[in-house]
Amino acid sequence: MAHTPIAARPLAAILDLDGTLVDTLGDFVHALGGMLADLSLPPVGRAEVETMVGKGSEHLIRAVLAHVLGQAPGAAAVQALYPRARDRYQDHYRAVNGRHATVYPGAVLGLERLCGLGLPLACLTNKPTAFALPLLRAKGLDGFFAHVFGGDSFARKKPDPLPLLKTCAALGTPPARTLMVGDSSNDALAARGAGCPVVLVTYGYNHGVPVRAVDADGFVDALADLQMLPKK
Numbered sequence: 001m002a003h004t005p006i007a008a009r010p011l012a013a014i015l016d017l018d019g020t021l022v023d024t025l026g027d028f029v030h031a032l033g034g035m036l037a038d039l040s041l042p043p044v045g046r047a048e049v050e051t052m053v054g055k056g057s058e059h060l061i062r063a064v065l066a067h068v069l070g071q072a073p074g075a076a077a078v079q080a081l082y083p084r085a086r087d088r089y090q091d092h093y094r095a096v097n098g099r100h101a102t103v104y105p106g107a108v109l110g111l112e113r114l115c116g117l118g119l120p121l122a123c124l125t126n127k128p129t130a131f132a133l134p135l136l137r138a139k140g141l142d143g144f145f146a147h148v149f150g151g152d153s154f155a156r157k158k159p160d161p162l163p164l165l166k167t168c169a170a171l172g173t174p175p176a177r178t179l180m181v182g183d184s185s186n187d188a189l190a191a192r193g194a195g196c197p198v199v200l201v202t203y204g205y206n207h208g209v210p211v212r213a214v215d216a217d218g219f220v221d222a223l224a225d226l227q228m229l230p231k232k
Contacts, residue, residue, distance in 0.1 A: 008177060009177075010119060010178060010179035010197065011119065011173040011177040012121070012122070012172075012173040012177070012178045013114050013119050013121050013122075013180075013181060014164065014167050014171075014179070014180050014181070014196070015111075015180075016124065016125055016183060017123055017124075017125035018054065018205065019053070019184065019201075019203075019204025019205040020104075020107075020181060020187075020204055020223075021104065021107050021139075021141060021223075022103055022141075023102050023103075024053075024101040024127075025046065025049065025050055025205070026099075027093065027097060027101050028049050028053055028060070029044075029046050029049050029100070030099075030100055031093035031096055032044055032049060032060075032061075032064055032089065032092075034088070034092035034096075035088040035089040035092055036068060038088045039081060041069075044068055048067060049064070050205055050208070051207055053205050054126065054207060055126060055158075057089065057093075057127070057128060059073075061082060061086055061089050062074075062078055062082060065078045065081055066078050093131060094131070097131055097138070098138035101135065103139050103140075104201075104222070106223050107222075107223045109223070109224040110224045110226055111141070111144045111223065114226065115144060119179075121144055121146060122145055122146060122167050122170065122171055123136065123141075123145045123147070123148045124158070124163055124164065124167050126151035127150055127151060128150050128151055129150030129151075129152055131150070133148055136148060147167065149163060149166070149167055149170075154166050158186045158190040159190045160190060161190050161191075161195075163190065164190050164193075165194050175194045176195055178197075179199065180196045181198075181199050181200075181223070181226070183201045183203070183206060183211065184200070184204060184206040185206060188200060188214045188215055191216075197217045198216045198217055199216060199217055199219065200219050201222070202220070202221050203221065
């Protein structure tokens with residue numbers, strides 16, 4: 001698939017969190033395991049969870065319930081269980097947030113290099129803000145960001161372009177000069193809709209689909225490899 005080159009050096013950058021900066025799959029698995037046990041439902045495997053993350057906790061909980069019940073996400077049985085499942089999931093996630101998560105190799109160096117270029121940074125994630133902020137603090141990443149926005153910060157979540165447009169406004173930079181760095185089609189679709197250039201990491205969570213099949217301007221194996229920014 002052809003990729004559009006980044007025409008001008010970005011004035012700011014927006015970074016995704018889960019699958020881009022921090023590997024949080026272990027947190028998801030433990031929180032969902034506790035939720036399912038509380039509901040007397042069977043556990044879900046790590047491989048299955050990996051294909052479901054990235055679209056916010058509401059989608060994740062419904063997808064997991066649908067999987068273990070053998071139902072569609074919109075089925076009546078799933079909808080009936082969802083309120084209790086959501087409450088139990090939030091309690092368990094709050095308890096494990098960051099405990100089973102690790103910062104990806106090269107992430108800190110990549111952030112340092114972006115800051116060294118004088119770029120203001122924002123973290124934009126579909127994770128609830130109440131979970132995103134403590135995770136960034138626990139991993140020593142919060143100091144890199146001028147803004148942190150979660151899945152509950154705006155009326156819609158990625159892949160809708162609204163969160164990117166709102167984040168660009170907060171950064172004070174035009175979308176065409178604001179780089180989006182993420183790990184999935186959610187980030188790429190949101191960036192394309194907002195008019196932002198987008199680079200994807202190759203190691204994150206892309207709903208079980210090879211990330212290099214996604215329409216993006218570039219791919220890196222580590223954030224420290226972000227060397228493709230134009231000179232001016």
